Amino acid sequence: MIEEEKNNSPLDLSYLRDMSGDSAEFMIEMIDMFKLQTPLYVADLEQSIAKEDWEKAAGFAHKIKPTLSYVGREDARGHLQFIETNARDQKDLANMPKAFEEFNDFITILYRQLDEAKAELEKRL
Numbered sequence: 649m650i651e652e653e654k655n656n657s658p659l660d661l662s663y664l665r666d667m668s669g670d671s672a673e674f675m676i677e678m679i680d681m682f683k684l685q686t687p688l689y690v691a692d693l694e695q696s697i698a699k700e701d702w703e704k705a706a707g708f709a710h711k712i713k714p715t716l717s718y719v720g721r722e723d724a725r726g727h728l729q730f731i732e733t734n735a736r737d738q739k740d741l742a743n744m745p746k747a748f749e750e751f752n753d754f755i756t757i758l759y760r761q762l763d764e765a766k767a768e769l770e771k772r773l
Contacts, residue, residue, distance in 0.1 A: 649730070650750060651723040655757045659765045660720030667718075672772040679766050682715055683759060690755055693731075697748050705744070706736035719762065724754055 661675060668674035689712045696704035709732035716725040731747050734740045 649723065650727050650754050654721065654723055655754070655761075658768075659761045661765060663718055663720065672769040676766055676769050676773075678718065679762050679769075682719060683762060686712065686715065686755065690752065694748060694752065697735075697744050700741070702735040702738050702741070706732045709735065719758070719765075721758060724751070724758070727751055727754070 664675045664678055668678070689708055693705060693708035693712065696702075696708055709728045713725050713728045713732065716722065716728065727747070728751065731744065731751065734744065734747075
C-alpha cells in the first residue's frame with residue numbers, strides 16, 4: 649500500500665540511474681515520458697472502474713504498475729497490484745472506487761516529487 653512517509657521524501661531514482669548510466673538527460677526524458685503517458689492510463693483505469701469493466705481495469709493497472717518501480721515508488725506499485733488482482737479475480741469490487749481514489753490522490757503527490765527530481769537533474773546539465 650502507499651506509504652505516506654515516502655510522499656514527503658525525495659524519490660529513489662536508483663533504477664533510472666542504473667538504467668541510464670547516471671545520465672541526467674535520459675532520466676529527465678523518462679520523467680517527462682512518465683508524466684505524459686501516466687495520466688492517460690490513469691484516466692482509462694478510472695473509466696473502466698466506473699463502468700465496472702474489471703478485465704480492462706486489471707489491464708490498465710497492470711500497464712501502470714511497472715512504471716512506478718522506475719521512479720522508486722514500489723509501495724504504490726503494491727497498491728496497483730491490489731487493484732489489478734481484485735479486478736481480475738472480481739473480488740472486493742465494492743472497494744475499487746476507494747482504492748482508485750487513493751491511487752489518484754497519490755499520483756498528484758508523485759507528479760510533485762517528479763518535478764522536484766527533474767529540477768535537481770536539470771542542475772546537472
